[in-house]
Amino acid sequence: MEVGFTHHQAAHCENGVASNLLKHNGFEISEPMIFGIGSGLFFVYIPFLKVNHAPAISYRPMPGTIFNKAAKRLGFKVKRIKFSNPKSAQQALDENLKNNIPTGLQVGVYGLTYFPDEYRFHFNAHNCVVYGKTETDYLVSDPVMESVTTLTHKDLEKVRFAKGAFAPKGQMYFPTSIPKQSDLPKAIIKGIKETCRDMLAPVPFVGVKGIRTVAKLVRKWPAKYGVKVANHYLAQIVRMQEEIGTGGGGFRYIFAAFLQESSAILNKPELKELSHEMTQIGDRWRDFAVEASRVYKNRSSKSDVYNLLADEMVKIADLEEAFFKKLKKAIA
Amino acid sequence: MKKEEVPQDEGNLSKNNVRELLYATDEQGNYTTALSKGWEPKSIALANAMDDISDRMEAAKAEIRAGNASPILYFMEAAKMDIGILASYVGIWKWRVKRHFKPSIFAKLSDNTLQKYADAFDIGIDQLKNFKAE
Incomplete structure (x- = not known):
């Protein structure tokens, strides 16, 4: 099964997923608009925390906040669901695909087999959209990739249930109501x-x-x-x-x-x-x-x-x- | 950054045919997007991170050979993990994971526990048990 979904490459995953999902729902908005309205520019140094054995510094806010803030300010609703076990996570995703809803997922980067090895670190705040499923694979629109890609059922489960800081816990999200016009x-x-x-x-x-x-x-x-x-x-x-x-x-x-x-x-x-x-x-x-x-x-x-x-x-x-x-x- | 200045450095990205999208300005100074094959400072930073991992793997091997560490240490480094990440993958407290780095305690671990580690590292339990640090 496959939902008609147009992939647009983006500079950054979270804005990209947000902008792609909104465009799919007929709300034309650019990636920089999502980034700016969602207050995506930031700088933070987190003392005492180490990432890859080095100090934790980030140029952007906590994962998920850009999309959430943009949603609130533009007046659309986003449904977010986390799961305690992989089986119900998969069922919920399949159910969404059956209902023609392309679905945003929070995933861990380490298990993303389509990334070069140098990118694959234990960073759990990546975002992509799943828009279909075949016998063996899920169809994936990862906004930082030039074109669409796939992950096996097993690999998708792995990245959805990656562990460590910001563990995604199978989190999936999708806009539920889109305003005709927003301020x-x-x-x-x-x-x-x-x-x-x-x-x-x-x-x-x-x-x-x-x-x-x-x-x-x-x-x-x-x-x-x-x-x-x-x-x-x-x-x-x-x-x-x-x-x-x-x-x-x-x-x-x-x-x-x-x-x-x-x-x-x-x-x-x-x-x-x-x-x-x-x-x-x-x-x-x-x-x-x-x-x-x-x-x-x-x-x-x-x-x-x-x-x-x-x-x-x-x-x-x-x-x-x-x-x-x-x-x-x-x-x- | 001007569009014509968008870097196209050959490196780990171009090897994998991955191109990134960037925002850059055109002749009139208006923003547009451009694709980049890679940028050297970034390639070096990434290569540095990969070198760091291989250094850590070699250091772990040396510790294992010297009888100071169990194979868990090596596979943890190979999987780019630290103790915190490993602990959350296997569902075992950090201080217990640290104990499992000791060869004497590792030798006494049940297959059940070893299987948890093997799953976290995506290897077979035999690979973990029979690892030779050469």
Whole structure:
């Protein structure tokens, strides 16, 4: 059985699934719009938590929140179901497919056999859509892939019941009611306001202040942990920033695309200006990644390299602080 | 990033014919999308992560040869897991998993428990029992 479903490739999985499912239901919306309205831009450093034996840093909010916030602000409903056992999870999914409902799933990346090995880590907050089933396989639309793909029944069960942090517990979700029209300008402003609030939050682990905190840590890494571990940590920052489809800018380019689209909808030319500014900040993050990669490629041991990188992070934090203050004013 | 600057570096992505979609600007500075075959700084970061895993696997082998660790340590590293992730896959407390790293305690584990580990690593129970760290 197969539901007619159009696959559109996206830069990032969660926005991509959201945008694809909404388009399927006749609600045309772009990926950057979902990202911006769902307040997808973020920065957080989680102390004491280690991911792949390195500090936990993320350039986006908790999994699921982008879609949930976008849903709330655009006025559609999303049904989310978690399962305690694989059998009922499979039954519920099959039932949905029988009723012609393409269904979003939260899955673990480690078991996704269609990914290159380098991508397959124990990261449980990936999203894809299942739109059909054959004797042996499920038909999968993974938004970060160019075209549709498949997973065997057994493999799909594995990724739905991956274990560890953010274990998906078979979670499936799909929009249940779609509004004919929604108040796009209001949703956009809400999304932007929250992003400004988060990025300017007076908390040392979040937003601009979070970036500064990490910069401080970077300075200490080589002396504290030795070059090998420091290099590994640095590579981890770049990997998180370079999560699939961010273009090296830690989601800054997607946000800039959102601001550009919003500028036309809200009829605010200043947002277009700010979009250009965000593009430049994205370029700075990109340059940072290039510099950082030189350090861990050459296994350079000079401690001032780390200081230079930290200086660059502080500069970016300053630019972002000024940027979000301006953005806050622009939509006030 | 301008569209023509979207990186097309050959690397692990292009080897697998995977292309990523990125947002980039056109000549007028308007956003559009472009496909990327890969980007070197990212390839290096990914390669670094893979090297780290193989280092850990080699270190685990050395520990096993020295009689300080059980095969569970090696297969945990090979599966890119840490103790927390492994513990949640096998449904055993972390401190008990840590005990199972000891060869003497590993030798006494029931087939039932070993099967849980084998399932988590996606290997046969014999592979786990008869692992030679060479």
